[in-house]
Amino acid sequence: MEAGVTLLLEMKNVHKRYPGVHALKGISFTLRTGEVHALVGENGAGKSTLVKALGGVVSPDAGEILIRGERIMWSGPGDAIRAGVGIIHQELSLAPHLSVAENIYLGREPMRGLFIDRRKLEEDAASLVAGFGVDVDVRRRAGLLSPGEQQLVEIAKAISQNVSILAMDEPTSSLSARETDRLFHVIAELRGAGAGIIYISHHLDEVFSIADRLTVLRDGERAGGGETGDLTSEQVVSMMVGRHVEALYPRTFGEPGEVLLDVRGLSKAGVLREVSFSLRAGEILGVSGLVGAGRTEMARCLVGLDPFDGGEMLVGGAPFRPRSPADALKHGLVLVPEDRKRQGLFLNRSIRDNIVAMRLLQGLRRGPFVDGGASEKLAASFVQRLSVRCRSLFDPVLSLSGGNQQKVAIAKGLAVSPRVLILDEPTRGVDVGAKAEIHRIMDDLASQGMGILMISSDLPEVLGMSDSILVFRDGRCVSRFARGEAGPGELGERIMTAATGGNVDAGE
Amino acid sequence: MLLLAVMGLFATLDPAILRPGNLGNVLAQSAITGVCAVGMTFVLLSGGIDLSVGALVALSGAAAALACKETGLPVPLAWCLAVLTGALCGTASGALVAFGRVPPFMATLAMMAAARGCTLLFTRGYPISGLPQAFYTPGWASIGRLPISGLVFLSVACAAWVLLQRSPFGTHLRALGDNPETARLAGLPSRRITVTIYAISGALAGVAGVLMVGRLWSAQPGIGMGLELDVIAAVVLGGASLFGGVGGVGGTVAGVLIMGFLDNGLRMLAVSSYVQQSVKGVVFVGAVLLDLALKGYYRRDRGRDE
Numbered sequence: 008m009e010a011g012v013t014l015l016l017e018m019k020n021v022h023k024r025y026p027g028v029h030a031l032k033g034i035s036f037t038l039r040t041g042e043v044h045a046l047v048g049e050n051g052a053g054k055s056t057l058v059k060a061l062g063g064v065v066s067p068d069a070g071e072i073l074i075r076g077e078r079i080m081w082s083g084p085g086d087a088i089r090a091g092v093g094i095i096h097q098e099l100s101l102a103p104h105l106s107v108a109e110n111i112y113l114g115r116e117p118m119r120g121l122f123i124d125r126r127k128l129e130e131d132a133a134s135l136v137a138g139f140g141v142d143v144d145v146r147r148r149a150g151l152l153s154p155g156e157q158q159l160v161e162i163a164k165a166i167s168q169n170v171s172i173l174a175m176d177e178p179t180s181s182l183s184a185r186e187t188d189r190l191f192h193v194i195a196e197l198r199g200a201g202a203g204i205i206y207i208s209h210h211l212d213e214v215f216s217i218a219d220r221l222t223v224l225r226d227g228e229r230a231g232g233g234e235t236g237d238l239t240s241e242q243v244v245s246m247m248v249g250r251h252v253e254a255l256y257p258r259t260f261g262e263p264g265e266v267l268l269d270v271r272g273l274s275k276a277g278v279l280r281e282v283s284f285s286l287r288a289g290e291i292l293g294v295s296g297l298v299g300a301g302r303t304e305m306a307r308c309l310v311g312l313d314p315f316d317g318g319e320m321l322v323g324g325a326p327f328r329p330r331s332p333a334d335a336l337k338h339g340l341v342l343v344p345e346d347r348k349r350q351g352l353f354l355n356r357s358i359r360d361n362i363v364a365m366r367l368l369q370g371l372r373r374g375p376f377v378d379g380g381a382s383e384k385l386a387a388s389f390v391q392r393l394s395v396r397c398r399s400l401f402d403p404v405l406s407l408s409g410g411n412q413q414k415v416a417i418a419k420g421l422a423v424s425p426r427v428l429i430l431d432e433p434t435r436g437v438d439v440g441a442k443a444e445i446h447r448i449m450d451d452l453a454s455q456g457m458g459i460l461m462i463s464s465d466l467p468e469v470l471g472m473s474d475s476i477l478v479f480r481d482g483r484c485v486s487r488f489a490r491g492e493a494g495p496g497e498l499g500e501r502i503m504t505a506a507t508g509g510n511v512d513a514g515e
Numbered sequence: 516m517l518l519l520a521v522m523g524l525f526a527t528l529d530p531a532i533l534r535p536g537n538l539g540n541v542l543a544q545s546a547i548t549g550v551c552a553v554g555m556t557f558v559l560l561s562g563g564i565d566l567s568v569g570a571l572v573a574l575s576g577a578a579a580a581l582a583c584k585e586t587g588l589p590v591p592l593a594w595c596l597a598v599l600t601g602a603l604c605g606t607a608s609g610a611l612v613a614f615g616r617v618p619p620f621m622a623t624l625a626m627m628a629a630a631r632g633c634t635l636l637f638t639r640g641y642p643i644s645g646l647p648q649a650f651y652t653p654g655w656a657s658i659g660r661l662p663i664s665g666l667v668f669l670s671v672a673c674a675a676w677v678l679l680q681r682s683p684f685g686t687h688l689r690a691l692g693d694n695p696e697t698a699r700l701a702g703l704p705s706r707r708i709t710v711t712i713y714a715i716s717g718a719l720a721g722v723a724g725v726l727m728v729g730r731l732w733s734a735q736p737g738i739g740m741g742l743e744l745d746v747i748a749a750v751v752l753g754g755a756s757l758f759g760g761v762g763g764v765g766g767t768v769a770g771v772l773i774m775g776f777l778d779n780g781l782r783m784l785a786v787s788s789y790v791q792q793s794v795k796g797v798v799f800v801g802a803v804l805l806d807l808a809l810k811g812y813y814r815r816d817r818g819r820d821e
Contacts, residue, residue, distance in 0.1 A: 064700065085702020100700055102693035104760040109686050114701040122681040 014076070015040045015203040016061070016172055021070035023056050030056040032227040033070065038172065038203040043194060045206045045218035045235070048247055049410075049438030052224040054207045055097055058174045061205075062094035063087035074172070085114070093170035097177045097207075099157050103150025108132035110149045111164045135163050140189050154181035155298050162190065166197065173197060174205040179213060180436065183297045184507065191217055209436070211240045223247055247439055255439070256471025257447050259454060260490070263474060264288030267458040268340070268427050270309070272318035275482075278304045279315065282484045284477055286427060286458040291449060293473030294462040296506045301482035302462045303345060306429050309460075310335040310342040323426070333368065339426035341365070343416050345435065345462070351416035352404050359386040359400040361415050366422040389418040393448055410441020417448065428452065429460045434468060446472055466502065470495045478505040518769045518776070521798075525780035532780055535660050542665030543657070545775035547572070547730070549668040549768070550723040551746045552753075553675045554716035556767045559750055560679075561712050562692035562759025563619035567608060567626035568720040569742035573735070574630040575600040576724035580643040580734035583650060590649045598721035604630055605717020609710035623713075627743070634736045644733035654729015664726045669768075671719065676764040688712060692759025749774050752802055773802070 016038040023031040031053050038044050046054045059065045061072065063081030072079050074090065081087050087094070101110045108129045109116075117127040132145040141159050149157060158181050165173060179187045194204055194217060208214050214221055215235055222232035223246040231246040232238075266285045273282040279301050286292050294302050308315040311329030320327050322338045329335040332342070344350035353361055363371060363382045371378050371385070386400050393414045397407060404415055413433065420428060433449070434442045449472060453459055463469050469476055476498075478486040486505040488498060525532045551568045558565045579597035582588040588596065604626055611622040653663050679685035688708055691698040698705050728734045753770025755762025777798060781791045 062700075083702060084700050085704075088702050094700070096700065098696075100694065100697045102690045102697045102760065104693045105686065105690055109690075110697075113686065113690055113697070114683075114703050116683045116686060118683070122677075123683055123686065125681075 014038065015042075015074070017073040017076075018057070018061070019071050019073070021057070021060055021067045021072070023053075023060060023065060023067050030227050031060070031067070034224070034227070034229060036222060036229075038205060040171075040201045040203055041198050042220065043198055043204045043206055043218045045208065045214040045221040046224060047208065047211065047214055047221055047243060048224035048230070049440060052247075052438075053227040054224055055176055056227075057224070058094055058096075058176055058205065058207065061087070061172070061174060062092055064094070088114075088168055091169060091171040093165035093168050093173045095161050095165045095173070095175045095178055097180075099154065099161065099181075101149040101157055101160060104148055106146050107136070107143060107149050107152070107160055108145040110160060111135065111145075111167055113164075115168070131167075135167050136160070139163055139193065141186075153299055155183055155186055158182055159186060159190075162193070166193065170197075170202060172203050172205070174207070176207045177209065177436070178206075179208065179210065181298060183299075184503065187213070209438075211243060214243075215240065244439060255443050255446065256468070257443070258291075258450050258472055260474060261289050261454060263290040264456060266321075267323060268309075268460075269321035269324075270318070271321070273305065273308060273315055273320070274317035275304065275308060275313070275315045277482075279308065279482045281318070282479075282482075283318075284484060284487065286460055288426075288456045288458055289453050290474045291453050291459045291461055291472050293469035293476040294460060294479060295464075295466065295469045295476055295502050296479030298464065300479040300506065302479050303431055304482075305479070306342055306344075306431055306460070306462060309429060310340050312342070336365065336368065336423055336425070339424075340429065341420040341423060341425035341427070342429040343420045343431065343433065345431035347409075347412055347416045351419070352412060354405045355403050357401045358390065358395065358397055358404055358407070358415055359383060361404050362386040362389050362418045362422055364419055369423060385422060386418075389422060393418055394444060408438070408441070410437040410445070413437050413441065413445060414448070417445070421452070425457070427458045427460065429462070431462045432464065433461060434463070434465065442468075466499050469502070470499055476502060478502055480506055518773050521773050521776050521780070525776060525783070528780070529783050532776070532783055537779065537783070539657060539660045539662050539665065541772070541775045541779045542668070543662035543730075544779065545771050546662070546664035546668040547723045547726050548742065548745050548749055548774065549771040550671050550719050550726065551716075551742065552749045552767050552771050553668075553671050553764060554719035555743075555746050555750045556675065556753075556755060556762055556764055557679075557688060557712045558619070558716050559747075559755045559757065560692045560759060560762050561688045561709065562695070563612060563709070563712070564623065564747065564757070565605075565608070565713065565716045566620065566623040566743050567604065567630055568716065568723075568746055569739035570627040570630035570634070571601045571604055571717055571720035572724045572727055572739040572742060573737070574604065574634045574724070575721035576728040576738070577634050577638050577643060577734045577736055579725060580646055580650070580728055581637060583646055584643060590647055593650065594653075594725050597724045598718050601721025601724065602714045602718035605714040605720070606710055608717070609713030612713065613706035613709040631740075638734070638736040640736055642733045642735045646728070646733075651729040651732055654726040655732070656729075664730070667722065667726065668771075671722065672764050672768050679764055684708070684711070689760055694760070745774065748799060752799065752806075754806065 014037050018034065018036040020033045020035055021031050022033055034057055036057065048054050056065065060067045063084045063086050111132045112128055117124045129145055136143050136145055139159055141156065143152065143156055149160060158178065162178060178190060182190065198204060206218055218235050221235050223230045223243060225247060265288055267288050268286040271283050274280055282305055296302050307313045311331045311334050327338055348354060359382060363386055366385065367377065371381050383400060390400065395411050395414045397411065404412055434445055449459055461472060474490055476488045477484050488501065492498060493501065531537060555565055575597040578600045579593040582596050583590060583593040608622045608626040611617045612619050653667060656663050687703050690703065691705055691708055727738055749770040750767050751757060752773055753766030755766065777795060781794060
């Protein structure tokens with residue numbers, strides 16, 4: 008950095024300790040005006056903590072933060088907002104029962120005398136949201152919006168604060184491809200206006216397409232970085248994991264066996280239309296599509312969480328209509344849901360309690376009581392088999408990293424020895440190392456004859472792991488592609504085209 | 516809507532219920548619960564609960580009555596003292612919640628015990644009567660057929676509605692109950708809001724205390740036991756959520772009046788008081804179930820997310 012150029016933001020030697028974790032070990036970080044600086048690293052590397060320190064959400068234990076050369080000390084998030092630092096946090100953080108407009112201007116309501124100027128509030132919000140090309144009624148309750156729309160509202164909220172520094176923590180995790188494009192457009196505008204942007208993402212392709220510089224964090228330390236033009240994604244990945252990732256998609260393809268699950272014309276009013284497919288033993292069937300295309304809804308129907316109106320399911324050749332998840336479980340169908348924190352795990356309970364949670368329905372009893380010894384043995388065997396990294400079986404799941412939490416969620420499903428395993432976004436928000444491990448587990452399971460239905464928005468994952476790929480759009484299964492039908496690049500394009508409705512050659 | 520249903524039901528059973536005189540009665544009888552319920556609406560919206568209102572009604576009434584009788588404090592100032600007493604106690608519970616991170620249930624339960632104890636201590640357990648007649652006016656008198664206490668209730672409700680719907684404070688407290696993390700990230704002064712909410716609830720309990728003394732023509736140390744539960748019931752009946760973020764003053768007024776008509780109607784129909792209690796229980800559960808059903812909570816595909 009040449010002298011004379013004032014840095015918009017400079018963080019020097021910042022430390023942050025949480026109980027049991029040294030999250031930031033002396034990180035230094037700079038941001039210039041008109042720059043997009045990406046932060047990458049595995050989960051738990053300290054990216055979010057760094058951004059929280061910048062936003063006054065947590066206060067660093069040591070080190071200093073300078074904005075335009077001036078040292079700042081926040082006493083809370085309000086100070087940061089007033090100083091023009093906007094943060095888009097990883098977790099959606101809208102108040103679900105307030106309207107979209109109220110959410111956007113929360114704490115900064117336009118006033119007329121003593122009262123809120125409602126008309127101005129709604130007009131301002133509407134024009135802001137419209138500027139994003141989003142069709143959302145700002146008087147609607149925020150909780151009624153889809154996750155993608157909520158994410159856009161969050162972004163609009165941050166930008167409306169006249170930010171000069173904007174940090175985005177995984178902003179695209181629930182956005183569709185089109186919405187992501189829109190976001191990149193907005194980022195370009197902000198950058199043109201002289202704002203500095205910190206961009207956190209697991210998606211290296213996004214990072215390379217949008218960032219000027221990148222910094223890799225690993226275990227709370229800077230592991231490398233530089234101008235994005237001088238780096239390759241292989242270099243970045245190896246900086247992130249600090250070891251060589253053998254292969255992200257270890258898959259030994261075999262010949263699929265008998266049909267385990269046959270779905271014929273599955274329909275549910277307003278959600279699913281005539282979905283048909285079959286899943287064979289030893290097969291991984293990828294399910295691709297945009298957020299809201301009906302993939303998760305289909306999974307919920309298959310395991311009896313939601314009823315369906317039409318169509319039938321055959322499990323092992325026999326007709327079966329699940330009435331409840333317990334019913335589906337008896338027939339060997341298990342779902343590992345997409346939101347592991349809310350749906351997949353008992354966060355405050357121990358690893359052991361989580362792993363045996365479903366299995367307890369089937370046994371692990373000694374007389375009327377839980378067989379503690381057997382539970383522990385079972386849990387220990389899964390911890391070892393899935394290489395869950397933990398200190399003890401009795402640690403709460405909450406204390407694990409995202410990847411290890413996901414492994415526990417999968418172990419909970421596997422503990423009941425299902426024949427069909429449905430994984431909904433199995434590697435969302437999981438770091439690269441754990442992702443490869445989860446893929447290895449999936450490969451093992453498939454080669455042992457399990458049928459896996461893998462719902463995923465991560466296209467490389469779908470392409471790398473699946474024997475066949477279903478594409479969903481608007482509640483319909485519009486295409487089925489076989490692996491090797493085309494090269495990965497072309498297949499990927501065909502999938503995207505089918506998912507977005509780009510053309511009408513939808514097969515089957 | 517439910518209010519109309521209850522009114523309609525009783526009206527068909529006994530048309531006398533809809534006579535203006537009786538409507539005034541219902542309003543007067545609901546006023547004390549109502550004033551407290553408005554304060555409770557704020558508390559429930561913010562995701563808290565206030566169990567101390569019944570005890571604060573007794574304490575503030577007794578404090579005002581004592582000051583008026585023993586030191587000859589002018590009546591209007593005595594009323595202010597009642598409100599101030601309630602507000603101070605509310606501030607104390609609010610501070611416990613906001614700064615001491617004590618769960619609202621425990622903080623206000625402690626306040627309930629302490630306030631009740633103080634009341635008994637100051638009054639030595641005896642009711643205080645023989646106050647200047649003016650002291651009783653708000654709780655007892657009426658202008659034409661309109662009881663003053665009912666008027667107090669309705670004006671408090673209007674003021675609260677304006678505060679909730681039109682001021683930033685209202686939006687902020689709903690945000691706080693809806694998603695505390697959002698409130699914090701938006702830089703809202705969460706602690707100050709919390710303290711203010713409990714202070715308002717306490718102050719309104721003080722107002723109710725004055726009304727109560729007027730209605731009984733004396734300050735009774737043991738009055739208001741279990742009142743907090745009636746109040747919470749009325750607010751929840753009015754559509755508020757015990758988990759925060761959902762509710763409103765309009766609903767609360769309706770909830771209070773439903774309870775009022777229920778009481779009044781059963782009495783007019785000469786239902787024995789033991790049966791009255793049980794009927795109230797049944798109606799209450801029925802109303803909440805109906806409300807949930809209308810909101811679609813029992814549709815299976817709604818899932819467990821909400």
